[in-house]
Amino acid sequence: EADIYQTPRYLVIGTGKKITLECSQTMGHDKMYWYQQDPGMELHLIHYSYGVNSTEKGDLSSESTVSRIRTEHFPLTLESARPSHTSQYLCASSPTGNQPQHFGDGTRLSIL
Amino acid sequence: AQSVAQPEDQVNVAEGNPLTVKCTYSVSGNPYLFWYVQYPNRGLQFLLKYITGDNLVKGSYGFEAEFNKSQTSFHLKKPSALVSDSALYFCAVRADGGATNKLIFGTGTLLAVQP
Secondary structure (H helix, E strand, O other): OOOOOEOOOOEEEEEOOOOOEEEEEEEOEEEEEEEEEEOOOOOOEEEEEEOOOOOOOOOOOOOEEEEEOOOOOOOOOEEEHHHHHHHHEEEEEEEEOOOOOOEOOOEEEEOO | OOEEEOOOEEEEEEOOOEEEEEEEEOOOOEEEEEEEOOOOOEEEEEEEEOOOOOOEEEEEOOOOOEEEEEEEEEEEEEEOOOOOHHHEEEEEEEEOOOOOOOOEEEOOOOEEEEE
């Protein structure tokens, strides 16, 4: 019953390629987040957004960039992928107030 | 600064036995605490939250958590474990006054329920 969608689920691609990971939510949430997670490991916030045209860097430095042109869409881009970018990327959203974040199923990215 | 700790990397329990997954926190001001579960190749699923009110919070799939202010703990519990409860569990605390709803996550605890 997920209302937040990430595509692709899996991506294996060569070094130097430009990559965009898609994240869309249908709940009208203002706040959206990107996390990086190595398998079975803790989550690190890399980007977040308060709303349209607002983005901020998270706690973990990342070479990726994000945009928020529409409320429902929060794509993450890597201009030139490197093996060090291999990881799982999780997108989440939340409404205002003390409500939990809702997560997508993630994109598992492997850079060869 | 806000922080959350999960002291156990893994918890092993036999099916049918009670389980506890530990979490302690450090916050300035009132704590806003959450538990999430992650199954393999999936995102995180929300289990329960504590904002205010009763110290015993009930959540999804029969889980509950006990908020203890004096011990700054928020342990996750279930009276009778199922094999299907085997997963990675994350405790989280809200990072700021609510402007961003950012969460700080613990390092996760892998729960293994043996049949």
